[in-house]
Amino acid sequence: MTGLRALVAEDEPYNLKRLVRLLKEQGCEVVAELEDGPAVLEWLSQGGEADALFLDIQMPGLTGLDVVEDLPRPFPIVFVTAYAEHAVKAFEQAAVDYLLKPVTADRLAKTLERLQRMKAARSGTSLAPQGNGPFRFAVKAGDGLVFLDLAKVTHFTYEDEQVLAHGGGNRYRTLWKTLAEAEAALEGRGLVRGHRHLLIRPEAVVGVKTGEFGRLLVRLAGGSEVEVSRGQAPDVKRRLGLG
Template sequence: MSQNLNGALRVLVAEDEPYNLRRLARLLREQGCEVVAELEDGPAVLEWLDQGGAADALFLDIQMPGLSGLEVASEAPRGLPIVFVTAFSEHAVRAFEQAAADYLLKPVTAERLARTLERLRERREAAPAPARPQGPFRYAVRAGEGLVFLDLARTTHFTYEEEAVWAHAGGRFRTLWKTLSEAEAALEGRGLVRGHRHLLLRPEAVVGVRPGDSGRLWVRLPGDVEVEVSRGAAPGLKQRLGLA
């Protein structure tokens, strides 16, 4: 059946069982979606996103090699709707703790999928423009057995390393956030930009840029620090810097 993909939901499907992958992709196309990628494991999803892949929603099998769907969701860009697909209902609680847009049990039926897609379309149409908070902002970092507070205005970037989020503000400080998605939620509207799945940048801190390979961008920060921005994130950062 031929579909008009104008305004269609763009979706990624990740599933390690080829038959289930093909079946779900077919059902999505039959309901008017544009399937932009069909992948078979968690690391491939994060790599696809890191390389600039864009979608309106991710359909993720929970049990996949390398990284589970839940682990992928914790590293995916904040605000990207995720639908978990699994044969096991016991994962539902954890899925909704990850703010899942929906939770589908296998075998997925066309009728149940239609309800999910209706919710995703309504969510896309109703999404408001985020308000930008005003005024200074401070956040806590660990200092010995206690905490100190750092000014966001003095922070250049945040990185995810060693299973923690680190703030770079004239030094490297361990924050209380466990993932960059948590950091993004706390800093929402503060103007930070994802450089790649392990990097958040404050554009006002950028002091220089130079082109990298394959559309990537090298960004210079105070203290003679350089970080690489992915091909997918480079256009957005250039726009924020007035270069596009």
């Protein structure tokens, strides 16, 4: 496993050194070793780049969960925690994976394999061509797979621990484990976050309106309607040419 650039944020020195060592042993480049949430945001605001952020959930200043809410741009996230119950919160934040302390080499290898697949998809070594041309991705069908055109999809959601593609009144089970993984694989395809569990294809939007409590409601081809979070509303409007 090589070629992955990792940022590690952990406030306990022993755990920080251990994870950094394990990452380096598996061929990763650790581009930043940080001790709290504000330091992560500061490093990224100064132009720092990484293929994945390994964030301790419980850190002073800002927790790992807080950091994800304030990220300046999407990154694949791996949460690190001593408590298994935090795994649910991790996936609610669309994390790629979570690691339980003490992190083991075998478990880390599985996470890095998933991150490597995501990086390969972003670099164009997936089934799909690059650019704005036709893009197909695999979805489950019975005991096999079929390939679905992205142009037929209106949006993606994360439900019941799986990523679903919606289109034509149908729901398709994708192979992506988290919405972050889907977002990374579809990078450059124009999708926009509606909220932590929603990705929208702007070309499928046929109308917008203001809903309850001032929330932005987006109407999609086929008649479905989705609600956009307050935090993502400005970005969605910009992508639709509304601001």
